[in-house]
Amino acid sequence: MIIKNAYAKINIGLRILRKRPDGYHDLETVFHRVNVKDELKFEEAKLVTVNSSHPHLPNERYNLCARAAMLYKRHFGVKKGVSISLKKNIPIGAGLGGGSADAAATLLAINELWNQNYSAEELLPLAATLGSDIPFFLKNESAYATGRGEELLYFKLDIPYWIVVVYPNVHVSTPWAYSQLKVNSEKLKVGLNNILLQHINEPKSWSQTIQNDFEENVFAHHPFIAEVKLNLIESGAVFAQMSGSGSSVYGMFYEEETAKRVVEEMKVNFPVFLTPPNFHPEN
Numbered sequence: 001m002i003i004k005n006a007y008a009k010i011n012i013g014l015r016i017l018r019k020r021p022d023g024y025h026d027l028e029t030v031f032h033r034v035n036v037k038d039e040l041k042f043e044e045a046k047l048v049t050v051n052s053s054h055p056h057l058p059n060e061r062y063n064l065c066a067r068a069a070m071l072y073k074r075h076f077g078v079k080k081g082v083s084i085s086l087k088k089n090i091p092i093g094a095g096l097g098g099g100s101a102d103a104a105a106t107l108l109a110i111n112e113l114w115n116q117n118y119s120a121e122e123l124l125p126l127a128a129t130l131g132s133d134i135p136f137f138l139k140n141e142s143a144y145a146t147g148r149g150e151e152l153l154y155f156k157l158d159i160p161y162w163i164v165v166v167y168p169n170v171h172v173s174t175p176w177a178y179s180q181l182k183v184n185s186e187k188l189k190v191g192l193n194n195i196l197l198q199h200i201n202e203p204k205s206w207s208q209t210i211q212n213d214f215e216e217n218v219f220a221h222h223p224f225i226a227e228v229k230l231n232l233i234e235s236g237a238v239f240a241q242m243s244g245s246g247s248s249v250y251g252m253f254y255e256e257e258t259a260k261r262v263v264e265e266m267k268v269n270f271p272v273f274l275t276p277p278n279f280h281p282e283n
């Protein structure tokens with residue numbers, strides 16, 4: 001049996017650069033892991049099956065873990081099965097990459113379970129076929145992502161702040177969020193990774209340079225998410241932003257005491273996750 005922890009991500013900055021002829025969007029973002037994880041167990045079996053703790057996950061045919069395993073079998077010509085059990089802790093439709101983290105964990109786990117030794121680089125095309133965010137989750141470091149999210153430059157990013165992630169109990173569909181964007185002109189990359197590293201000690205300046213292009217439209221349809229963000233800033237966050245296409249919002253705090261107080265206040269109404277400074281998921 002193989003056990004994997006699939007950690008969620010946040011996006012620090014997300015710039016939509018252009019709409020592509022294939023319907024996807026070129027973007028620029030920084031992916032960074034936070035302290036909330038799905039727990040997966042993999043056992044050899046005759047067929048590919050998924051059991052989930054979550055009542056509303058898509059049924060097996062559409063579950064991303066099952067699709068990942070089926071794609072792997074087809075692609076590498078493996079005639080084996082796997083029984084997957086998935087304990088969901090990462091909220092769905094939250095902009096935290098939960099489904100993507102699970103799919104990447106599945107590719108890595110069956111690679112071991114079925115005694116295949118494909119590298120993360122060899123698994124990347126499969127991951128990208130399953131979803132734009134999935135390649136990032138094949139490695140544990142933070143990454144600067146371009147293209148549709150699958151062109152990755154991993155780099156060491158220590159965030160020296162407490163991060164409070166709040167899920168405002170709103171489900172935002174990613175295709176819907178993209179369909180709401182009005183992309184009139186092409187934008188050039190600004191190098192969000194370098195901006196972050198150069199200004200890591202001045203988080204109050206980030207709101208000028210590090211923006212999430214989904215916020216405007218998503219906030220217009222769900223003003224409540226904007227309220228949660230404002231609440232984090234009023235509670236002392238030095239930087240706050242929506243993650244991905246939403247709906248989760250995170251705040252960064254200098255002080256443990258303030259961050260923990262915000263968690264206590266918020267958790268009455270919402271799922272909240274606290275990440276300590278310089279957090280990196282274990283391997």
Ligand code: C5P
Binds near residue numbers: 130147174
């Ligand atoms: O790749 P994934 O399946 O996660 O994407 C879901 C949807 O989000 C796509 O069908 C597309 O509408 C949109 N998308 C996009 N540009 C990206 C990523 C996703 O337009 N870079």
